[in-house]
Amino acid sequence: MAANESVSIISDQMKRALWEVKNVIHCIPDELWKKEYCEMPLWKHVYHMLHSLDLWFINPRDVRFREPSIHEKDLNNLDVVSAKELNRKEIDSYYAQTETKIMEYLFTLNEEDLLSCPESCEYNRFTLIIAQIRHLHTHMGMIMGFIIADTNLWPRVLGLEGIIPDGNYEKYF
DSSP states (O other): OOTTHHHHHHHHHHHHHHHHHHHHHHHSOHHHHTOEETTEEHHHHHHHHHHHHHHHTTOTTOTTOOOOTTOOTTTTOTTSOOSOOOOHHHHHHHHHHHHHHHHHHHHHOOHHHHTSOOTTOSSOHHHHHHHHHHHHHHHHHHHHHHHHHHHOOOBOOOTTTOOOOOSSOOSBO
16 A cells, blocks of 8 residues: 555545535524524534534543534534534534634554554544544434435535535535
């Protein structure tokens, strides 16, 4: 295998996945933003998904991890009703921070790093990355399902070969 080929593949797939996350967020109509699904507003499902990426993708045991400024206790917990509500601007800003953090992290990795554990963490980096891709797409499927069921519109995804749009694009199929 060529040097950093696995890291390159992971980076490409994360770039695609993160574009799809951004598109799905932008596909949520205003009337669904606060609508409850499984007893939680849709924005909270989105925040839960982003927060998990932010915390678990790199190192969930990092003592230097800082919660985002918008966070309060249990805001990411889909089993706890929160008094605080997040708006689109806050979610979009948090998405941008999380995307930058993940892509910069992947840029620093090499093949040997994937099977080593981050400081104070019992999981190797590859396990953390794959677990978060799994978690991300579980929640993406749920959120897309909510959108499709209520709007009859299917948010655009890229698949393996789709070109990542640059500029204006149709956000639905």
